[in-house]
Amino acid sequence: MSLIVFNTLGNRKEPFEPLEEGKVRMYVCGVTVYDLCHLGHARANMVFDFIYRYLLHSGFDVTYVRNFTDIDDKIIKRANEEGVDFRVISERYIQAFYEDMGRLGLLSPTFEPKATEHIDGIIELVSRLIERGHAYVVDGDVYFAIDTFPDYGKLSGKNLEELEAGARVDVDERKRNPLDFALWKKSKPGEPSWESPWGPGRPGWHIECSVMSMKHLGDSFDIHGGGKDLVFPHHENEIAQSECATGKIFARYWIHNGFVNIDKEKMSKSLGNIFTIREILEKIHPEVLRFFFAGTHYRSPIDYSDRSIREAKAGLDRIYTFYDRFLRAEEKAPELKEEETASGSVEEEDETALLTLEERFRAAMDDDFNTAAAMGFLFDAIRRLNRYYREDPAQDPESSAFFLKGGEKVTSLLRVLGFLSDDPVSYFRYGIEGKLKEKGISLDRVLDMVREREEARKVKDFTRADAIRDTLKSWGIILEDTPSGTFWKFEEEG
RNA sequence: GGCGGCAUAGCCAAGUGGUAAGGCAGGGGCCUGCAAAGCCCUCAUUCCCCGGUUCGAAUCCGGGUGCCGCCUCCA
Numbered sequence: 001m002s003l004i005v006f007n008t009l010g011n012r013k014e015p016f017e018p019l020e021e022g023k024v025r026m027y028v029c030g031v032t033v034y035d036l037c038h039l040g041h042a043r044a045n046m047v048f049d050f051i052y053r054y055l056l057h058s059g060f061d062v063t064y065v066r067n068f069t070d071i072d073d074k075i076i077k078r079a080n081e082e083g084v085d086f087r088v089i090s091e092r093y094i095q096a097f098y099e100d101m102g103r104l105g106l107l108s109p110t111f112e113p114k115a116t117e118h119i120d121g122i123i124e125l126v127s128r129l130i131e132r133g134h135a136y137v138v139d140g141d142v143y144f145a146i147d148t149f150p151d152y153g154k155l156s157g158k159n160l161e162e163l164e165a166g167a168r169v170d171v172d173e174r175k176r177n178p179l180d181f182a183l184w185k186k187s188k189p190g191e192p193s194w195e196s197p198w199g200p201g202r203p204g205w206h207i208e209c210s211v212m213s214m215k216h217l218g219d220s221f222d223i224h225g226g227g228k229d230l231v232f233p234h235h236e237n238e239i240a241q242s243e244c245a246t247g248k249i250f251a252r253y254w255i256h257n258g259f260v261n262i263d264k265e266k267m268s269k270s271l272g273n274i275f276t277i278r279e280i281l282e283k284i285h286p287e288v289l290r291f292f293f294a295g296t297h298y299r300s301p302i303d304y305s306d307r308s309i310r311e312a313k314a315g316l317d318r319i320y321t322f323y324d325r326f327l328r329a330e331e332k333a334p335e336l337k338e339e340e341t342a343s344g345s346v347e348e349e350d351e352t353a354l355l356t357l358e359e360r361f362r363a364a365m366d367d368d369f370n371t372a373a374a375m376g377f378l379f380d381a382i383r384r385l386n387r388y389y390r391e392d393p394a395q396d397p398e399s400s401a402f403f404l405k406g407g408e409k410v411t412s413l414l415r416v417l418g419f420l421s422d423d424p425v426s427y428f429r430y431g432i433e434g435k436l437k438e439k440g441i442s443l444d445r446v447l448d449m450v451r452e453r454e455e456a457r458k459v460k461d462f463t464r465a466d467a468i469r470d471t472l473k474s475w476g477i478i479l480e481d482t483p484s485g486t487f488w489k490f491e492e493e494g
Numbered sequence: 495g496g497c498g499g500c501a502u503a504g505c506c507a508a509g510u511g512g513u514a515a516g517g518c519a520g521g522g523g524c525c526u527g528c529a530a531a532g533c534c535c536u537c538a539u540u541c542c543c544c545g546g547u548u549c550g551a552a553u554c555c556g557g558g559u560g561c562c563g564c565c566u567c568c569a
Contacts, residue, residue, distance in 0.1 A: 011498080031569075044569035074567075157497060158565075205567090227569030232497095234568095257569070258499095259562095266563085295507065295517075300500080301562070311506060311518045318517080321531065364508085373508050376516035383516095386532055462527055469529075480530045487531090 003058065005223075006299060006368045008231055008254040009155050013368055016253065018222045024060045025221035026052070027213040027251065029230055030112070032069040033093035034078045036276040037100050039260045039304060040267060044227050046290060047257040047298040047369075049106045050417060051225070054365050057416045064109040065216045067209060068094055071116050071202055076191060086192050090116075100277040104286050105421050111216045115208040119194045122203045122211050125245055126183045126196075134244040138174045140186030140199040146179050149240045155254060156232035181237050183207050206237040213251070214242065224251030228258055228299075258301045275304075284309060285430040290418055291316040294371040315379075317428070319414065322382045324424035325389050326407035328484070329400060333393035337408065339401035346402045350384045354406045357381050361413050371417060381410050391483045428489035435490060439475050446477065446488070453479070454486055 003016040018024050028048045031041055048066075055062045070090035079086040094114075115122075126142050129135035134148045146152045146160070153159055160179070172178070182204035187193035193200035213221065219242075226235065235254065242250040259266070262273040280289065292312035296302040330337070357377060364373035385406040393400035414420050422430075436443060449468050456464040469479050472488070480487040 029569080032567090038569085040569045042569090047569090072567090156564080159497090228499095229564070229568055232564065233566090259569075261562090264562095268568095297508080300507095303506085307518090308506065314519090315506095315517050318531095325532090363510095367510080370508075373515075376508060379516050383533085387534090389532075457527085460527075466528070478530060481526080482531080489530095 003366045004368055005253050005255060007252075008235075008256050009252075011157065014253070016222075018060070019220060019252070022059070022061055024055050024062045024223065025065075025217040026055075026062060026223040026225065027065045027067075027209070027217055027221060028109075028224075029209060029226035029234070030067040030069065031093075031097060032072055032074060033090045033097060034072070034074040035093060036096055036278065038267065038274045038276050039262075039280065040227070042100075042104060042277050042280075042289060043260050043293055043302065044257050045101055045106055046104060046293045048225055048255075049104075050294065050298070050371055051223075051255070051369055052107055052109075053416055053418055054369060058362075062110070063217060065111045065113065065213060066109040067212050068097070068112065068114045069205065069208065070094065070114045071192060072205060090114075096278075100281075103281055104277065105290065105418050107418075113212040113216065115203060115212070118208060118211050118215065119203065121215055122184075122207050123194075123196050125207060125211050125241070128245050129183065129241060132244060134241070135183055136176065137198050140201060141174075141182055142184035142198055142204075143175055143180040144183050144237065144241050144244075145176055146181075146240060147177050149244050151243070152179075152240050153236065155236045155239055158232065158236075179233075181206060181233065183241065206234055207241060209234075210238050210242040210245070210250075213238075214246070219246040219248045219250075221251055223253045223255055225255040225257070228256045231256055257298045258296075261301055261303045263305050264303055282434065283431060284313065285316070285422070285427060287419055287422065287427070288313045288316050291319075291375075294375055294417060297368075297370060297372055299368075316419075318379075319382065319419065320422075320424050320427045322386065322407070323411060323414075323420055325386070326404070326411060327424065329389065329393060329404050329407070333397070333400060333404070336393060336397060336401040337404045339397065339405075345396065345398040346388065350387070350402070353384055354381060354402075354409060357406075357409055358413065361416075374413075374417070378410055378413060381406060385410065428487075432490075435476070441475060446472070446475075450479070450486055450488055457481070 004013050005016045006013045026048075028044075031037060045066075048064075052062060052064050068090070071086065075086050075089050079089045082089070126135060129144065130137065130142065133145075135142055135144050184196060184198060184201050184207075185204055186199060186201045191202070193202055213224070224235065224238075231254075239250050261267065262271075262275070265271060265273060267274050288309065289312075292304075292309060293302065295312065295315070360377045361374050364370040364377065367373070385403050388399040388403040388406075390396045390400050390403070411420055432443065436446070449472060453465045453468040456462075456468070472479060473491075476491050477488050478491045480489070
């Protein structure tokens with residue numbers, strides 16, 4: 001069993017063989033920090049979080065680099081609008097990025113370099129490209145000459161004639177080829193700039209990724225990732241400039257994630273359907289978003305809508321209900337985990353299903369990180385295990401032992417994908433303050449009512465108990481009576 | 495116009511040429527004071543259409559149709 005990944009370079013699945021055995025060097029294009037992160041960023045980063053976590057789980061020593069583009073036109077524009085230094089803008093959004101990604105439960109990459117911290121390296125790489133005849137200086141700007149790289153287009157599957165014919169950009173007369181791109185941009189007066197052999201200026205967009213990836217990962221490394229939209233021109237250009245500078249293969253496996261659509265439409269500023277991560281997290285638990293993303297293969301487009309989120313929440317609720325049962329069982333009868341399995345009360349089919357669970361999970365993940373299939377196996381296991389759950393383990397130790405042992409497996413695999421970072425109670429009450437406030441109800445009031453209802457039930461005053469339950473229901477609160485007490489949570493909503 | 499991708503139940507979605515995972519929603523039942531949660535049963539003789547290859551195709555090939563993405567800053 002070994003990992004297969006879909007490589008955009010070549011457009012097919014390939015066995016994954018790292019340059020150095022047991023070690024993976026991975027670079028993922030990060031964000032340009034000029035605004036808050038939206039759902040699309042959430043998906044891209046979540047997808048690579050799944051990949052990162054799975055590679056770690058598979059035993060690889062992973063060096064994961066994700067950059068910040070902290071100097072570019074949009075940042076400058078924003079800074080001008082606010083009348084502040086561009087660093088004020090970039091720092092602000094870098095902090096916001098950390099907050100958002102932290103809340104999404106993403107593991108931190110090994111390195112998170114910033115473009116402005118690598119200006120020397122950028123100048124050096126650009127100089128080398130000029131020396132080697134792959135770049136030329138025009139009036140303070142430096143361009144990469146794509147005609148000097150015969151492989152140009154190999155990633156995106158384009159050929160030069162088509163590209164030139166289809167070029168819609170305004171043709172800059174100073175470029176030798178309309179598709180030549182800027183490595184270094186001369187700065188206009190008042191713009192942030194760094195000294196360089198070609199005069200004051202700043203790096204072009206593509207060059208920073210080549211410099212930062214090679215600095216941390218070497219001239220050649222294993223995985224380079226990003227959103228599908230980066231294939232052309234960004235990644236194509238990175239390959240051109242990197243391979244021309246070093247004469248070596250740049251990244252070997254190119255992984256690109258699909259887009260997020262909103263109600264079947266592309267997210268765009270003009271449609272006004274861009275949701276920021278923090279806006280979404282006001283309403284829904286971060287893991288609901290994680291579950292939502294895990295449900296679709298990373299290369300496919302995914303459609304965000306009230307309905308799809310409601311369905312994702314329902315699915316994750318099921319997982320957390322199971323997790324809650326598992327924790328309770330573990331607390332009640334920890335010794336059962338040590339019990340020998342072979343027991344008459346467990347169906348052979350269920351026993352087998354649990355024994356092969358990890359294998360099936362791995363096979364799915366090994367097949368180009370198929371999280372959706374992996375989740376399917378986990379749900380199958382959860383359904384089977386729920387049959388063996390007993391409120392009182394002492395009544396049926398054999399079943400309970402099976403439930404506990406299976407639960408341990410299932411929860412550990414869920415954690416591989418970044419789930420179960422919360423405890424069940426706080427999961428089910430996520431956003432409680434905001435929700436109660438919206439309805440003008442205090443938490444104490446809810447707690448009192450739940451207590452009062454329990455009292456009423458004890459004395460079999462079911463009319464009173466049901467009345468209270470109905471009232472709570474009208475506030476969107478669902479009650480669950482269990483032998484160990486009454487539990488309450490919010491019902492599903494958008 | 496060029497390049498690429500996708501079309502699987504009411505919805506979401508996986509699917510390695512061998513006889514359609516899983517989730518959500520729905521229906522019936524068990525459990526429950528009643529519920530909720532959970533469990534059981536049920537829910538695509540069929541995978542956009544038409545041909546072909548094959549003993550056998552959702553999976554491969556050819557031709558349609560329909561969506562989508564990239565080619566311009568974009569995750």
